Amino acid sequence: SKGYLAIGIQSNKKKLTKNQIEIFTKTCQIVGNSFQILLKLENDSKILAEKNRKDPLTNLLTHRSFLEELNLCIKKSKPETKELACLVVSLDKFTAIKDQYGYEIGNELLFEIGSLLQNFVRYNDVVGRIGGDDFGIILNDVNSSENAVKVANRLCQIFNKNLLPVAKHLTASIGISLYPNDSLDSEILIAQAEKAAREAKKIPGTHSSFASEVVKNPLPK
DSSP: OOSOOOOOOOOSSSSOOHHHHHHHHHHHHHHHHHHHHHHHHHHHHHHHHHHHHBOTTTOSBOHHHHHHHHHHHHHHHHHHTOOEEEEEEEESSHHHHHHHHOHHHHHHHHHHHHHHHHHHSOTTOEEEEOSSSEEEEEETTOOSHHHHHHHHHHHHHHTTSOSSGGGTTOOEEEEEEEETTTOSOHHHHHHHHHHHHHHHTTSSSSEEEEGGGOOSSOOOO
């Protein structure tokens, strides 16, 4: 586990012959080189796996990694029957901003929003970029829908500040689903939060909506 390998030779004679020493030396070189290659491959695999977990633009979790983390959070919540909230933060009219000011400014804005969201949550919460201009947040141990509302209201305040000169009027729609109230399935929780975010877009300005409030075409639990 620490990158060390011990190789020994057993002989019935007290003194090794020259031929035995030469064979042993070559064996050590071959095994040692192979061991170094394996260690490098293992290290490279870990680096690649970590890169694949993160979105290269915002350095947040990708959609797949966010889903994996949500599954882990649900497993941790089950024994203690704790509630958690899944939030989807969907930027409003972001495409119009990107079309007007350019691709690079749009990316800069996404990076800044990602950083703000990461700094907003607690140490045990999770943030990911789950779509082009959609972000996901897992609030662990939220305990009640009232607490989720408080967090969403505080989150809305981020978008009342001037993130960048080009985004003075940028708003976001926030969808909220709760485990276990809305569903026990991680994919459905995300889908419900996304649907609630789309519902929130019907009201201009930063606004939040609960999955339980979206009564049209409800998703199966």
